[in-house]
Amino acid sequence: METREDNFRAIALTVLLHAGLVLSMILASWFVLPDNQASAAGEPMQASLQFSAADLRRAKQAVQNSPKPAPVAPQETTPPPQPLPSPNPQTSDMPLQTVAQAPRDQPDTVNQQAIDRNAQLKAEQEAREQEERIKQDQVDLTEDVARQQEVERRQRLRQQYEAIKAERELAERRTRMEEQRLAQLADAQPLPTQAPTRAAPTPRAGNRGEDEGLRARYIAALNATARANWNTSAVPQLIRCSVRFSQIPGGEVINVEFTECQYDAQGRESIERALRKTPMPYSGFESVFQSKVTLTMCYPEEACQR
Incomplete structure (x- = not known):
């Protein structure tokens, strides 16, 4: 590719060529070969070629007005080819890929947003399902x-x-x-007989009734003992409860049964504790001892007897 220096050199050579032509014409006029003609009488005729200053200016002007060659674009220098890297030896057992992979499609922005939105909805649905499973x-x-x-x-x-x-x-x-x-x-044992002598009058246990017999006093003593041991804080008032208990000689109660009783479990338990708390009266009542006795419990006693 021609450079600016080459253009200048061509112009200079053109100018020198024209100058050389003019100079050769001048020199030719100095060295004229003589003609082999016969001598003639008289003075010989001499001729010379002369150039005026105007002619030289016109020649120089013509050289300057001559069309200049179009500037040549600078040629880009191509870098020398780089040596190819030497292939490294294959160290893996996997075979080399001989077919190029297909180019991946550029994802569409709209489709990608829809995919992201669907993925988010799916994740939220899975989270709700997981929460419901936990609950x-x-x-x-x-x-x-x-x-x-x-x-x-x-x-x-x-x-x-x-x-x-x-x-x-x-x-x-x-x-x-x-x-x-x-x-x-x-x-095996007969009933003991009472002595005909009368004992001195002493206060006797009773229930203010008219029956003064030993059996009545025995029943009254049993009733008084049961009521003395009875905790009436958990029983209703003016409600009767019939209870039947079994005892052995000595007055120890071994069994309690309720025949007609409207008390609840707590009230019945209070009566049973009262019967089992202390032995029933026995001394002095051996002759009228009863192994099974039925009592009617009611609170308060004065109001229940009215």
Whole structure:
């Protein structure tokens, strides 16, 4: 590719060429070969070629007005080719990829936004489902605990029922055995006779009734002992409760049964504790001792007797 320096050199050579032509014409006029003609008389004729200053200016002007060659664009120098890197030896067992991968499609912005929105909705749906599963598991666990507690409560009630039933059966067996023993003692021993002499008048236990017999006093003593031991804070007023208990000689109560009683469990328990708290009266009442006695409990006593 031609450079600016080459253009200047061409112009200079053109100017020198024209100048050389002019100079050669001048020199040619100095060295003219003589003609081989016959000599003639007279002075020889001489001719010379002369250039004026105007001619030189016109020639110089013509050289300057000559068309200049178009400037040539600078040629870009191509860098020398770089040596190719030497291939590294393959160290992996995986085969080299011989087919180029297909170009990936540029994702559409709108479709990508829709995909992101769907992914977000799906994630929110999964989070809600997970939360619902956790709540359901908690509800199931609570129900399982409640069922287990109910089973344990029923087992405890069953055990208590079995224990009470066993105690009642044991008490009934003891009652039957004591009744049999009392019957045997009654058959073996005759009733004692009272002395004809009258004892000194002493205050006797009673219920302000008209029956002054020993049996009436015995029943009144039993009733007084039961009422003295009775805690009436948990029983309703003016409600009667008939209770039948079994005792052995000495006054120890071994069994309690309620025949007609409108008290609740707490009220009945208070009566049973009163009967079992202390032995019933026995000394002095051996002749009228009763193994089974029925009492009517009511509070307050004065109001119940009206």
